Amino acid sequence: MIQFEHRPGLLDLGWGHPRPGLLPVEEWATATAAAAREFGWRQLTYGYPTGPAPLLEWLSARLGTEAGQLFVTGGASHGMALVASLLAGPDDVILVDSPTYHLAFRILADTGARLVRAPADADGVDPDALAGMLAALRAPGKLLYLVPTFANPTGRSLPLDRRRALVALAQRSGLTLLEDDNYRELSYDGEAPPSLWDLSGGEGVVRVGTFSKTVAPGLRLGWVNAAPTLIARLTELGYVESGGGVNHAVATTMSCFGASGAYDRHVAAVRAEYREQRDALVAAVRPHLPVAAPAGGWFLWVTLPPGLGATRLLAAAERHGTSFVPGPRFYLDGPGGEDRIRLSFSHLAASDLTEAATRLGAALPTAWG
Amino acid sequence: MIQFEHRPGLLDLGWGHPRPGLLPVEEWATATAAAAREFGWRQLTYGYPTGPAPLLEWLSARLGTEAGQLFVTGGASHGMALVASLLAGPDDVILVDSPTYHLAFRILADTGARLVRAPADADGVDPDALAGMLAALRAPGKLLYLVPTFANPTGRSLPLDRRRALVALAQRSGLTLLEDDNYRELSYDGEAPPSLWDLSGGEGVVRVGTFSKTVAPGLRLGWVNAAPTLIARLTELGYVESGGGVNHAVATTMSCFGASGAYDRHVAAVRAEYREQRDALVAAVRPHLPVAAPAGGWFLWVTLPPGLGATRLLAAAERHGTSFVPGPRFYLDGPGGEDRIRLSFSHLAASDLTEAATRLGAALPTAWG
Numbered sequence: 001m002i003q004f005e006h007r008p009g010l011l012d013l014g015w016g017h018p019r020p021g022l023l024p025v026e027e028w029a030t031a032t033a034a035a036a037r038e039f040g041w042r043q044l045t046y047g048y049p050t051g052p053a054p055l056l057e058w059l060s061a062r063l064g065t066e067a068g069q070l071f072v073t074g075g076a077s078h079g080m081a082l083v084a085s086l087l088a089g090p091d092d093v094i095l096v097d098s099p100t101y102h103l104a105f106r107i108l109a110d111t112g113a114r115l116v117r118a119p120a121d122a123d124g125v126d127p128d129a130l131a132g133m134l135a136a137l138r139a140p141g142k143l144l145y146l147v148p149t150f151a152n153p154t155g156r157s158l159p160l161d162r163r164r165a166l167v168a169l170a171q172r173s174g175l176t177l178l179e180d181d182n183y184r185e186l187s188y189d190g191e192a193p194p195s196l197w198d199l200s201g202g203e204g205v206v207r208v209g210t211f212s213k214t215v216a217p218g219l220r221l222g223w224v225n226a227a228p229t230l231i232a233r234l235t236e237l238g239y240v241e242s243g244g245g246v247n248h249a250v251a252t253t254m255s256c257f258g259a260s261g262a263y264d265r266h267v268a269a270v271r272a273e274y275r276e277q278r279d280a281l282v283a284a285v286r287p288h289l290p291v292a293a294p295a296g297g298w299f300l301w302v303t304l305p306p307g308l309g310a311t312r313l314l315a316a317a318e319r320h321g322t323s324f325v326p327g328p329r330f331y332l333d334g335p336g337g338e339d340r341i342r343l344s345f346s347h348l349a350a351s352d353l354t355e356a357a358t359r360l361g362a363a364l365p366t367a368w369g
Numbered sequence: 370m371i372q373f374e375h376r377p378g379l380l381d382l383g384w385g386h387p388r389p390g391l392l393p394v395e396e397w398a399t400a401t402a403a404a405a406r407e408f409g410w411r412q413l414t415y416g417y418p419t420g421p422a423p424l425l426e427w428l429s430a431r432l433g434t435e436a437g438q439l440f441v442t443g444g445a446s447h448g449m450a451l452v453a454s455l456l457a458g459p460d461d462v463i464l465v466d467s468p469t470y471h472l473a474f475r476i477l478a479d480t481g482a483r484l485v486r487a488p489a490d491a492d493g494v495d496p497d498a499l500a501g502m503l504a505a506l507r508a509p510g511k512l513l514y515l516v517p518t519f520a521n522p523t524g525r526s527l528p529l530d531r532r533r534a535l536v537a538l539a540q541r542s543g544l545t546l547l548e549d550d551n552y553r554e555l556s557y558d559g560e561a562p563p564s565l566w567d568l569s570g571g572e573g574v575v576r577v578g579t580f581s582k583t584v585a586p587g588l589r590l591g592w593v594n595a596a597p598t599l600i601a602r603l604t605e606l607g608y609v610e611s612g613g614g615v616n617h618a619v620a621t622t623m624s625c626f627g628a629s630g631a632y633d634r635h636v637a638a639v640r641a642e643y644r645e646q647r648d649a650l651v652a653a654v655r656p657h658l659p660v661a662a663p664a665g666g667w668f669l670w671v672t673l674p675p676g677l678g679a680t681r682l683l684a685a686a687e688r689h690g691t692s693f694v695p696g697p698r699f700y701l702d703g704p705g706g707e708d709r710i711r712l713s714f715s716h717l718a719a720s721d722l723t724e725a726a727t728r729l730g731a732a733l734p735t736a737w738g
Contacts (some may be wrong), residue, residue, distance in 0.1 A: 001408075001411060001416070001417055001421045001422045001423065001621075002411055002414055002415060002416055002417055002421070002613070002617075003414070003416060003418070003613040003614075004414060004415065017414060017415055018414065020410040020411075020414065021410070023408050023409055023410040023413040024413070024416060025405055025412075025413060026405075028413065029401070029402060029405040032398070032401045032402075032405075033398060033401075033402070036394055036395075036397070036398040036401075040394050041389040041390070041392040042370060042371055042389075042391040043370055043394075043587055044393070044394060044397065044586070044587040044588065045372070045373060045386060045387065045389065045392060045585070045586055045587050046371060046372035046373065046386055046581075046586045046587065047370070047371055047372060047587055047589075048370055048371055048372060049372070052370045052371070053370045054370065074443055074589075074612070074615055074616065075611075075612040076609075077607070077608040077611035078608050078612060078613075078615070080608065081606075081607065081608040085732040100588055103607065103610055103611040104607075104611070105607070106605075106606075106607030106610060106611075107607030107608050107611060108607070109607065110606060110607045110608075113701070128512075160473055160544035165628075210375045212415075212612075216413035216414070216618070217413070217414055217415045217612070217613070217617075218412055218413040218414050218415065218416055218613075218614075218617040218618040218621075219413065219617075220416075220443075220612060220614075220617060220618070221617050222617060236475075236481045237450075237475075237479060238446070238450065238472065238473075238474070238475030238477070238478065239444075239446040239447050239449065239450040239476050239479070241472055241475060241582075242444075242446035242472040242473070242475075242476060243443070243444040243445075243446040243447060243586070243589060244371070244372040244586070244587075245372075245587075245589075246443055246447075247443065247589055247616065248586075248588075248589060249585070249587040249588050249589070249619065249695035250618065250619065252370075252587075253638030316458060337570060
């Protein structure tokens with residue numbers, strides 16, 4: 001019925017899913033009933049192509065953007081697929097950060113474009129090296145995909161000077177930055193850095209966002225932030241013209257969830273819970289492996305000691321009752337990442353995270369072979 | 370907020386939307402509460418790629434198909450867009466019935482394929498002529514789109530011998546029949562004819578279906594019926610792999626709506642209502658224009674008297690307080706249909722339909738100019 005598969009005996013740090021106990025079952029049911037009362041049949045008929053006005057108004061106020069720069073999607077990955085299909089095709093190149101969200105590779109590759117690793121170092125994409133690469137590409141570089149804020153898998157955020165330089169590069173070169181901004185609300189140590197979208201003034205950047213991390217992924221609800229010309233192209237897609245708003249009933253319910261204050265309350269609550277989970281996992285991993293606490297998001301990105309490989313460690317970890325995603329998964333077409341592992345602290349409660357880290361620690365000595 | 374725009378003073382026969390009073394606001398709220406109780410957090414997390422098992426089980430039993438031949442979509446037009454993107458591209462030809470659902474043209478054209486009118490007569494697509502056309506095409510003919518049952522705009526159903534012949538042609542030529550089966554449940558005078566899908570044994574046909582006509586379009590919920598190999602390709606789409614089931618929360622609610630018997634009760638109720646609306650519009654149009662009652666669906670397809678054009682009549686009708694969709698809209702790249710108009714009986718109650726037809730009758734003499 002669901003994507004998650006429980007593997008008996010395993011406390012799995014591989015899943016970048018919300019903790020089940022943090023999903024707002026009661027609060028969402030309340031919003032659903034409120035939406036039925038408030039909107040009646042208007043919630044059940046064909047919706048407006050860019051999304052229902054009550055959600056666009058609430059969301060644009062929250063994001064500090066114009067309602068005309070928003071298009072409601074069936075989740076961030078749906079937004080990425082739509083935008084990529086409009087901006088890139090088989091004769092083009094799409095650049096991707098490394099490491100980055102591995103499931104984005106296939107979404108982008110579905111356009112038929114060729115995927116190429118953008119030059120990156122420990123701070124993220126390097127704007128100067130990227131400018132050089134763009135000039136040398138034989139096919140047009142149409143998009144650069146990155147998660148600049150509380151990234152998957154690194155938890156890191158791109159430094160402000162690189163953000164500004166990337167936006168400037170995009171605006172002078174015609175490259176579009178596809179900013180995956182899914183983790184912005186999950187900031188644990190103060191303000192999140194400004195988005196590329198906000199720095200750009202709406203030119204050269206398309207931002208995708210989601211309610212999957214903040215509310216619930218099963219809703220399949222997200223949005224695209226883009227210039228009005230691209231928003232218009234999204235609404236002109238045949239299937240949007242035919243079906244109207246792509247997730248109308250859920251979107252109207254979310255407008256009630258937002259307007260009632262439930263969204264703010266829920267995000268504050270899950271932020272505190274995920275901060276506690278982060279702290280628990282960091283504290284429990286530290287005796288075994290060097291690890292820095294990310295300022296937001298869902299992931300620890302851990303460097304393995306020299307000579308210890310992620311693939312080998314995975315097998316040992318699973319024998320000890322835990323698991324994770326090995327580093328190479330996050331690098332387009334390898335090589336890279338064999339010295340890294342991604343540990344998710346989103347899906348398990350603090351006590352389980354502690355136990356999982358203990359098991360990982362016990363697996364370590366056995367993984368040297 | 371919604372796609373429908375009310376034009377003051379107009380009783381509009383143009384909209385192929387459900388009548389607002391027939392949308393199951395209360396019943397859907399009940400199903401939503403039941404789903405929250407039954408599935409809890411499992412309704413709110415990432416869903417299974419082909420759709421949640423409870424819906425697949427109910428739906429496959431209802432359709433008499435295997436669960437492995439189903440993929441849950443965000444509506445029929447979403448299903449068409451996904452299937453067309455997998456089966457056709459810029460170097461291919463997609464054939465379309467004429468007349469047919471006009472918004473399908475853009476969905477199919479979004480693949481980059483060239484759209485070509487399939488040979489058709491008053492009974493629908495002509496299999497023999499189609500075989501000849503396929504042989505003469507320079508690019509591969511990958512798909513044939515048609516609404517064989519209670520069609521939009523004609524209300525007609527393809528005769529059984531043509532159904533069999535088309536399926537046989539598809540199976541020997543490699544053409545895939547894209548069967549839009551959206552109106553099957555809205556059968557007013559007995560059983561609907563067998564679907565192309567059922568006649569095919571699952572080979573050479575992809576069927577798209579929807580809950581938009583039977584329950585509510587704002588849910589954006591439908592399905593694809595296809596061979597397991599194509600279902601697998603749908604689940605391997607990058608954004609499906611990333612986001613899981615494309616409309617998980619709504620799909621789980623629909624499984625409760627189905628299992629509780631609410632679906633059957635609601636469809637029986639709306640079938641009776643739409644039958645009454647059909648009869649009211651047919652009776653009120655008949656004094657003015659020759660019209661046959663369709664056995665199902667939402668539309669009357671009316672032939673105008675010689676010398677009276679649809680475009681001219683539209684202007685006259687709007688001056689008299691009614692409207693409709695002129696015939697040419699349903700023919701790919703014209704010409705055709707100037708002697709036809711589509712009157713929808715789905716959106717207005719019987720008394721309004723009668724008044725709209727009276728206004729159309731009053732407009733007729735003025736449209737001769």
